[in-house]
Amino acid sequence: MSKTTKKKHVTQEAIESDFIPKNGQFIAKVITARGNNLHEVESQYESESILVSMPLKFRKTIWIKRDNFVMCDPIDEGTKVRGEICACLLDDHIRYLKKLSLWPQKFDNTGSKQATEDSKFYLSADIPLPSSSESSQSEDENEDQSEITTEFKVMNLNRVVPEETHSSSESETEEACS
Known part of the structure; x- marks a missing residue:
């Protein structure tokens, strides 16, 4: 089997399969990547972090980052290494496990709490969202009004924009130049 065919089957299995823990398998949250395909995870059963390894079939095919959930054998x-990753859980898999009441209570609030914090800062707070009365106006009026007013902007989470503060030193330099 060629490398591309193998990658295709591994990704298809990771996306389309419904993973249910069997025979001692446990769900864990990835804390950090330790290198050499080792990941430090927080297990659903243990309070301390443990090391798990990534099998050969996932290497260079599926990437795991911090705060992802994995199923381990x-x-x-x-x-030192006390588990091996058997599945990488996506959002659909997590919803499915919650629906079946198989999702651990230890991880129940972590994903939703982080999602609400991210969405809270995603939209810029200084620019108001369009009101419902604007949506009922005709398209011509909306086009004219959009040229005059600024629409809400989506803030780029990868770049931190420093807040501009107007201080008295700026006004002093303007007066000195005039």
Whole structure:
């Protein structure tokens, strides 16, 4: 089997399969990547973090980042590495597990709390959202009005824009130049 065919099957399995924990498998939240395909995770059963390894079939095909959820098989013989990742859980998988009441209560509030914090700062607060009365106006009036007023802007989360503060030093330099 060629590399591209293998990647295609692995990604298709990761997206389309419904993962249900079986025979001692546990759900874990990724804390950090330790390197050499080792990840530090917080298990649903243990309060301390443990190391899990990524199997060969996922390497260079599926990337895991911090705060993702994975399903792991326990490894009994190791002291440092105590599990192996068997599935990377996507949002659809998490919803499915919550629907079946198989999602651990330990992780129940972590995803929703982070999502609300991100969405809270996603829209710029200084520019108001369009009101419902504007949506009922005709298209011609909306086009004219959109040229005059600024519409709400979406803030780029990857770049922090420093807040502009007007101080008295700026006004002093303007007076000195005049």
